[in-house]
Amino acid sequence: MIWKDLQTALGDEGYVASNDLTVALHLALSLGRPLLIEGAAGVGKTEVAKTLAAVKGAQLIRLQCYEGLDAAQAIYEWNYQRQLLTIRAAAEDGKTGKDVEDRIFSRDFLLERPLLAAITQTAPPVLLIDEIDRADEEFEAYLLEILSEYQVSIPELGTIEATSKPMVILTSNGTRDLSDALRRRCLYTYVEYPDLDTELAILRARCPTIGAHLGAQVVGFVQKLRTEELEKTPGIAEMLDFAAALMGLGIADLTSDPAALQSTLTTLLKTQSDQAHITPEVAGRIAGRAA
């Protein structure tokens, strides 16, 4: 089974991927399709792309989406200053018309933005389009051509075809629905918070020096904490911070020092109301159950 190899390779880079995610990733790579990963914040969506780049030894090109992101910032833009200077210089040399026009609308004058850069590499890079749900619907439309044909059409220049097909990963927090047109061009997988064993494996992979007892306690604690009613559920990165904080303070057992436990909770609880909700008593109770 080939996808198992991918899973092992990801594991070697410190990313513990679920079977579902690995199969989806494997298919995306072998079919040459983009992969859309959805899930709550902090389940390791962005990390997939980084790890994949490391596994494949490829360059990672990242495009962070935001509202109002447009073609000039994401795909390409003409280098206007250079164009102006060139026109001036050409005018002094007495050249006009078609020569100049051809020259200033050539590849030399094109500023590559992440998406164009991704399809013009010699070796296929990993293209991460992060938090696509933050961009608006118009931007999704820009993406369609690139994601399905791997080409960019520039009115002045013509169509630029991909020299190498990038491995595309899109992530979304699901804050708004994406268009059907975009979804159908991608393979899809939904990433859940990991179960106890998986999370323990992640902790061991990322933080090998942690003691077995504390490790189990940390993961148990965070898992229990996720079932509480919180505004911001702690993700995997928070769990790793929490473990690192405990180790830094030299705590070997969660239940031993409630005050220290409470002070390290700042790594897990990121809003004021969540911090107010998890009082030392509650934290102690959860830690007691997790042990």
Next chain:
Amino acid sequence: MTRVTRFASRDSGPAARVGGFIAHLRHNGLRLGVAEADLALNALTHVHAISPLECRRALRAVCTGCKEEAEQFDALFDSYWLDAGRVKQKVMPSNSSTLEDGVHSNRTAKGQDAGTVGTATAPDASQGDADSDGTGKLIATKARNLSRKDLRDLVQPDEIAQATDIARRLGAALRDTRSRRRIAARKGDRLHFRKIMRHSLSTGGEPIKLLRKRRPDRTRKIVALCDVSGSMTVYAQVFLAFLAGLMRADSAADAYLFHTRLVRITEALRDKDTMRAIGRMSLMADGFGGGSKIGPSLALFADTYARRFVDGRSVVLILSDGYDTAPPETMARALSKLKKRGCKIIWLNPLKGWRDYAPVAAGMAAALPYLDLFSAANTLDDLAALERELVTL
């Protein structure tokens, strides 16, 4: 897991079966085209296709597109490949149905049919149909008022003229100025370099004409949902006139009526003859003045029409008193789903105008967290007064 579906011997092989599976998924509301069947087959060649678990994972990655679909997928996979409820594929007309008959959607119809054989082909079972199978449906059927009330008695032409005017003003107030893109414009705050360069070529590189761009105003699309159940009859006159006016003033607006069912009345209200439009509407609003199922109606709206007509630039206007016979969770779920489409939700409640009114009705209380504006509206004047609040929305 061991019971694998035995296909008929005339079946022509894996390709046909995968094709059948895609059709089965499409039948159950997943949005799949012809290309997906090809992709699915292709995907199976890249995994160990003998193992059901791997097939499941591979097909899930290919065939699903959002979290809800991914959740449905396992049941649909079982029902097709593992022989659980394959017989339930055909759509049966359900006479007892109270929700579906006004709406052309095969999704919920299936959910109800499958209720008899377990959850295998019941994609929507989790969305409240299961809850409403019991008492909810009984109440609604009992309360369904079959006598047709002629809405023409309720609405006067001059009121529609006034409402048209108000609707036009509200539409203008809702103009969305948030667009972050820029388009070419005569007066703008930024230079449009791309155009300047092109123009300057004709003047030997001298940019004589400075072209500009600015952020354009974008109109919002108003989607109005009007409750015409029994408790709302008193206010129906105002709201229906408003809807009729809205349709006249804004060609992009969209309107629906609901009581125990949901009906799209946009087309009917676009009729040039005002009174004929109202007449057509009253024909469609069969059951007017009956019971109200706000939550399920909104849920149905969120699942069907909203997917096509509601986006980040829409304002969903709900005109209702919030007295719902369905459980409040249905309402909360429907509104959160609707909210996810990025729209603004405004709820105009005629009761809110009363002194000492508090939104204690369970449905209303459940809806509150999802609303961008919760306001009173009994008369056309109240609606007109909303203008200022809408500007700041």
